[in-house]
Amino acid sequence: MAAGGLSFRHVFCVRARCVPCRAFSTAPRSASQGSGARRRVVARVAATACIGASAALAWLALRDPAEPREEDARYAAAIARLPDLERAQATRVVLVKRFLSDADLAELDARLAALLREPLGTFSRDANGVPQLCGAPWETTYLHTNGAFARACPDLRHRLLALAERVDAAEGWGLLGGDSVGSAEKLAPRAGACGGAQLRTVELHRVLPGGALADRRHFDGGSLVTVDVLLSRPAGADFAGGEFCTPELDGTMAVHAGFERGDALVFVSHKRHCVAPVRAGVRRVLVAELWDGPERTCAHRCMDPRRECAYTVAAAQAERFVRADLPET
Ligand SMILES: [Zn+2]
Numbered sequence: 001m002a003a004g005g006l007s008f009r010h011v012f013c014v015r016a017r018c019v020p021c022r023a024f025s026t027a028p029r030s031a032s033q034g035s036g037a038r039r040r041v042v043a044r045v046a047a048t049a050c051i052g053a054s055a056a057l058a059w060l061a062l063r064d065p066a067e068p069r070e071e072d073a074r075y076a077a078a079i080a081r082l083p084d085l086e087r088a089q090a091t092r093v094v095l096v097k098r099f100l101s102d103a104d105l106a107e108l109d110a111r112l113a114a115l116l117r118e119p120l121g122t123f124s125r126d127a128n129g130v131p132q133l134c135g136a137p138w139e140t141t142y143l144h145t146n147g148a149f150a151r152a153c154p155d156l157r158h159r160l161l162a163l164a165e166r167v168d169a170a171e172g173w174g175l176l177g178g179d180s181v182g183s184a185e186k187l188a189p190r191a192g193a194c195g196g197a198q199l200r201t202v203e204l205h206r207v208l209p210g211g212a213l214a215d216r217r218h219f220d221g222g223s224l225v226t227v228d229v230l231l232s233r234p235a236g237a238d239f240a241g242g243e244f245c246t247p248e249l250d251g252t253m254a255v256h257a258g259f260e261r262g263d264a265l266v267f268v269s270h271k272r273h274c275v276a277p278v279r280a281g282v283r284r285v286l287v288a289e290l291w292d293g294p295e296r297t298c299a300h301r302c303m304d305p306r307r308e309c310a311y312t313v314a315a316a317q318a319e320r321f322v323r324a325d326l327p328e329t
Pocket of ligand 1: 296
């Protein structure tokens with residue numbers, strides 16, 4: 001098919017060496033019977049299919065070319081900003097005494113009691129970190145689900161962000177500083193995509209006897225700074241055991257004693273850490289992780305900062321069933 005000297009191969013087909021289009025262009029144009037006619041019909045069918053495929057490919061490539069490239073570039077930048085694993089081990093865990101006063105804690109406990117009546121993402125693990133359906137000694141509740149934490153505790157949300165930024169600056173980690181984050185005053189809730197580190201997850205961990213974070217290689221992968229706030233009294237008052245520990249570069253295991261109710265531990269997320277088994281009582285700790293992504297409201301610890309996440313409470317419940325280590329029947 002020639003039009004003004006241009007075959008449709010030149011007009012439609014995106015492939016320079018397209019065999020069906022070239023066959024159709026070179027098929028005998030005047031043949032009306034015999035092998036020449038059949039050759040032309042076959043070439044027409046092949047070329048029509050080729051045009052359809054080419055158009056579909058062009059539509060897929062051109063429908064929104066800027067957005068995925070921007071997302072991918074941003075994701076690559078976020079990965080580049082993640083703290084180096086080896087250097088993270090050399091950083092120290094900062095203990096902030098009395099981050100929450102007794103009055104703060106009483107108010108938080110009341111708000112958590114109301115918040116926990118809302119549908120929130122949850123996850124259960126046994127002493128080895130294996131997912132369990134129920135009755136596990138380590139229960140995690142994702143308080144940020146559907147923006148519940150930001151609504152119920154706006155002041156604490158702001159204080160967690162400000163604390164992380166202050167410690168990051170004081171320790172010279174450089175993970176949250178610079179223009180990408182700005183001052184603590186700029187860490188107010190933002191609509192849409194964020195321009196700097198935001199809350200990836202805010203979790204309530206309740207660990208019963210036998211529960212532990214035993215893996216000495218564990219770190220909060222993909223996050224920048226983690227803040228732990230202890231909500232119950234250690235040393236046998238509310239719980240026994242459950243010491244926060246970090247394997248250090250010299251081969252020793254640092255036990256972070258003095259971490260008491262209302263205190264905060266702030267550390268580089270990629271620093272390895274573990275928690276000794278709880279021997280009695282219930283260890284409650286609030287865990288907030290900041291990442292280079294938008295503040296999340298999905299019902300889990302989100303894994304992909306690039307795009308909107310539609311992980312719902314129903315999905316979290318389904319995952320509990322799918323991943324749980326169910327007993328043999
Ligand atoms: Zn998510």
